Amino acid sequence: MDRLNRRKFLQTASALAATGMVAACASSGSAKVSAKAPKGQQSVMGLVVPNMTTVRVGFIGVGQRGSGHVRHFCHLDGVEIKAICDTHREVVDKSLKTVADAGLPAPTAYSAHEYSYRDMLARDDIDLVIISTPWRWHTPMAVDAMNSGKHVFVEVPAATTVEEAWQLVDTAERTQKNCMMGENVCYGRDELMALNMVRHGLFGELLHGEAAYIHELRWQMKEIEHSTGSWRTGWHAKRNANLYPTHGLGPIAQYMNINRGDRFDYMNSMSSPALGRAAYAKREFPADHQRNQLNYIAGDINTSIIKTKLGRTIMVQHDTTTPRPYTRHNLIQGTNGVFAGFPNRIALEHGGMTDPESGKPNSYHGWDYDMEPWYKKFEHPLWARMGKEAERNGGHGGMDFLMFWRLVYCLRNGEPLDQDVYDAAAWSVVTPLSEASVNDRGNSKDFPDFTRGVWRTAKPLGVVS
Missing domain, CATH: 3.30.360.10 (Dihydrodipicolinate Reductase; domain 2)
Structure with a gap:
């Protein structure tokens, strides 16, 4: 991505995030809200997106939780791991090795600074972003990802305030992108x-x-x-x-x-x-x-x-x-x-x-x-159907692997x-x-x-x- 295009994306993302915050604050002053979505938004209940032959994935956060997610995606059919981002270079390198050990093409690494994930989001070859970062980053990163045209899987909890919860809803409805919280249980x-x-x-x-x-x-x-x-x-x-x-x-x-x-x-x-x-x-x-x-x-x-x-x-x-x-x-x-x-x-x-x-x-x-x-x-x-395969791949008794298998299945079908x-x-x-x-x-x-x-x-x- 050239410097001009990246700057344009960052400016647009910041503007949309600010707009979403204003809308969220306006709607969260009371728990009673209009039955109609604001202009330019429509419900994503039961959202179906066009079938993806291959789900191209980028990871933000590959520490204790995210590194396991990378490992699971290495064993899913119809997936390409395109990018891995974390501010801690050591864990990035470990996940890059996980991908290499699985015999898969090397993803691009992003770890230069706190907002390197936005450089990753500027790419146009990622369909789904997996967010496994500290809680305070969940909503901002999910909003940025949807605004950049990506579907989102975000670790729990997805939001820490009422305002953040509305930001997620408003952004998903406006962009018509999936925002799934990873409730593996x-x-x-x-x-x-x-x-x-x-x-x-x-x-x-x-x-x-x-x-x-x-x-x-x-x-x-x-x-x-x-x-x-x-x-x-x-x-x-x-x-x-x-x-x-x-x-x-x-x-x-x-x-x-x-x-x-x-x-x-x-x-x-x-x-x-x-x-x-x-x-x-x-x-x-x-x-x-x-x-x-x-x-x-x-x-x-x-x-x-x-x-x-x-x-x-x-x-x-x-x-x-x-x-x-x-x-x-x-x-x-x-x-x-x-x-x-x-x-x-x-x-x-x-x-x-x-x-x-x-x-x-x-x-x-x-x-x-x-x-x-x-x-x-x-x-x-x-x-x-998938229990034995899930247990074999692990992740809290198999529930993690099954969750991702089902996520990819839905996107591909x-x-x-x-x-x-x-x-x-x-x-x-x-x-x-x-x-x-x-x-x-x-x-x-x-x-x-x-x-x-x-x-x-x-x-x-x-x-x-």
Whole structure:
């Protein structure tokens, strides 16, 4: 790209980003928004783009998370890795080696400065951009990528403020580009099976869900110069909120057809005292260490309750501090029974599996922990088709690889993606809304209708294969 064209792109990107920010601020002053998109925009619900014989990919951020994404794309058919960008040259070189070891052509590297990713976006031979950077960069980079004519896959959370969530929606609608947040848990075997169960009506009418990200991560505080803890730790000193809501919430939202027949209405949130991070820093670092200079304000445990337009409830929890086993909860309750994860278990009023000892159907008064019969009956077709390949390629038990396989499949076959920008906005906005509720004695905060009313008629996610 010659210097003049690159300058023109950067000027255009900056102008469009500024325009988007003004529009976002105007629309986010209230959670109530017009049912119509602003002039020049139209809904991207169910967006289908022309079939791509080959999906040409560029990566922004190839550290702990992004390097795995590069590895997965090396094993996908119909993909060309065109460019890799990161400010840390060492990780760029490692990913370049990953591509070379796979026997693929060498991508172009970008690592000269903080905004080198814009030089990459100025190329016209990239269809899809994979963003795996610190949270504060997610929305700006996704907006720049869509404005440059690329589809976007952005790591979780996609946005950190209400304004950023609207920026993503407005930009996707104006550019008619996909903006998918990488909620990989939606592609886990158990979550896919539960979705299949829900679609078959096994639990009756849905009433309640429980989602969580309970994952002790204090050890990340020892990552000072690079890696996730080097930037993620600071968020615990910035916001008292659910800092990371989407892993547990994404599957529950899909079970409940959020944005496609129902939507989040309002939320109440409360946090426990913030004690664990300071205690860990005091124990693990010298008194004058930077980790002991931070004022940790994020409650060790945040609990939020979401009410949907159809009256359903969802409990969402966040805890990356206390010493306890990992769980995402993944509980879905209906009028005919319940499924819950960690460990997987099920209880039904009617239709339970037969107890092998008594020969009688299992009662809802006790949990059925034997999942094998349920896998045989309700294994999701996508996992049945690609599960072994996903497990072989890895990434959180295969869910990462399956997510990317499905993304590329949809782009190559002219199908709408399983997650869209409205999901990215609604699932991510839990963080700023929870912060606002915590700061207001737990009083309810309204969710914006990012779909502008389209949720009422949008088609729910089916059991894809």
